[in-house]
Amino acid sequence: MIKRMTIMLAVMGVLFAGLYGVQTFKDMMIRKAIGAMKNPPQTVSTVVAVTAPWRSTLSSVGSLRAVNGADLALQASGIVQSIQFSSGDEVTEGQPLLQLVxxxxxxxxxxxxxxxxxxxxxxxxxxxxxxxxxxxxxxxxxxxxxxxxxxxxxxxxxxxxxxKTLKAPFAGRLGIRAVDIGQFLSAGTAIVTLQSLDPIYIDFFLPQQALASIVIGQDVTATVDAFPGERFWGRISAVNAKVDSASRNIQVRATIRNNPARLLPGMFAKVEIDIGKQEEIVTVPLTSIVNNAYGDLVYLVDGLHDGQGAARQMFVKTKPAKGDRIAVTDGIKPGETVMIAGQIKLRNGSPVKIDNSHVPLAEVAPTVVDQ
Missing domain, CATH: 1.10.287 (Helix Hairpins)
Structure with a gap:
């Protein structure tokens, strides 16, 4: 009797052990599947950090203005007898434009x-x-x-x-006339605008700290929204004799060649001034920089194998961006793989999968290409 009970207990122990092992294996597989679901590889795009020639720049925004520009009017009043110009005409200095009776x-x-x-x-x-x-x-x-x-x-x-006669005070392009023959004009009534367009000025402001970096004759480049991707070249022609006490900025004027006269007074423009000496430095696309409360950082790829790896945060020091690229002075070495897209939700050690099939072109001076 005791022997039979012993055999039955042994059989039941074997059965319970088998059931427990199966359940343990299932639990392990489920946990593994859940872990994989919680932390799947994030698809990112990357580039390899390389060194490139780099020169620091000062950037600002400004307005275009004519070297000579005026809204023409007469000192006397009277009735318009004749108009000797058409809207948009190019005129010479001293050319008669309008005659009063x-x-x-x-x-x-x-x-x-x-x-x-x-x-x-x-x-x-x-x-x-x-x-x-x-x-x-x-x-x-x-x-x-x-x-x-x-x-x-x-x-x-x-x-x-x-x-009683209106003459062009300087050579330039006329705007749209605002009077008609037979109209009575009071003294000072604007008749037409006259603008000298080649060359043309661009006025902008720089912080007072930039005074040590700019000199008369220094090259500048300007871009305007009217001609996207096109750059206009000029030189600094004047620096104001005082700093604005409210903003601590100083006004600077550059002269830009404008032939043909496509740039017009009043246009908004972005200005860049190259300063310092050219140097070889690591550059990466601007999209690789992630802004953080503690500083700028990038994500590098470690353990890269078969298009997969792990993310690693790295704080960096940078210079002002130029176009779509930015220079990194500390934090990235040439040859390291840097993420440029898909890195927003990553953390240290996050698995990543690289897909570079749609990497955008990043240029220092991007231009628009007609498709």
Missing amino acids: ASDDVAKLQSLQAIAENNAIIVKRDEEQIKFNAVSQATLDSDKANLKNARALVEQQKAIVEQ
Whole structure:
């Protein structure tokens, strides 16, 4: 009896052990599957860090303005008699543009000229007669004063007549005319804008710390939204004589060649100034930099094998970006694999899978290509 019970207990122990082993194996497989689901490899894009020539830059934004620019108006009032230009014309200095009715002023000028001519004859006669004491010196002096006064009145009237004619004060391009023939114009009414467009200025501001890095004649490049991807070259032509006490910035002016005249006054522009010496330094795409409360960092790939590896955070020191690229002065060595996309949710040690089938091109001076 005891022997039979022993055999039964042994059989039951074997059965329980088998069931426990099966359950343990299932639990292990389930835990492994759940672990794989919790931390699957993250698909990322990468590049290999390389050294490239790099030169530091100062960046700013500014506005374009003409070397000479004015909204033309007349000093006198009157009715428009003739318009001698069309909107958008290129004009030369001194070219007549508009004439007001000036009949009364011209007639008065002719009258004053006649008086002046008569006074000149009287003075000439007095000078002949005084030789024979036929007139007194006082008479001659009085007649000479009358002649000077008459000639002054003639010059004054000529100026009034000139004020009825609008002439281009400098060469440039006209805008859209704002008046019509027969219209009465008050003094100071804007008639048309005139802008000298080649060369053209760009005014911008830099922090006072930049004063030691800029000099007259230094090269600058500018870009405008109207011509994306195109760069315009110029030189610094002036630096303001004082720093703005409110912002601690200083105004700088650069001169840019503008032939053909595609850049127009009032345009917004971005300006870059190369400073310092060119050096070989590690550069990576700007998208590889992750901003963090403790500083900028990148994710490197460790243990790379068959397109997979593990993520590793690395804090970096950088210089100001240029275009789509940024220079890293500390934290990355040439040849290391740097993530440029898909790294937002990664942590140290996260598994990653590399897919570089759609890596965008990162350039220092990107340009737009028509498709």
